[in-house]
Amino acid sequence: MRREKSELKQLVKEQEGSGQSVSEFCAKRAIAVNRFYVWRQKFGNLEQDRFARVETASVKISLKISETLTLTVREEDLGKVLKELLACGK
Secondary structure (H helix, E strand, C coil), X not given: CCCCHHHHHHHHXXXXXXXXXXXXXXXXXXXXXXXXXXXXXXXXXXXXXXXXXXXXXXXXXXXXXXXXXXXXXXHHHHHHHHHHHHHHCC
16 A cells, blocks of 8 residues: 655654554554564654754874774864863774
């Protein structure tokens, strides 16, 4: 049975607000859990994704073992991360 986009969006929204696990929610509605995860990836948190952009910064760190590690962290956490990395080197 093919479902309409609007129905899929509604199901995802309903599950998010239900307090039930995806497994419980799907079992009560005879929905395959793997299909639900596909729908959730496509239609879940659309408004939140649009407005919850987080600025990130990338830092390249050269290690003494001749490898490079690239970390991506939120801008507001960059100072904390650098402080912890410097503390590890002491």
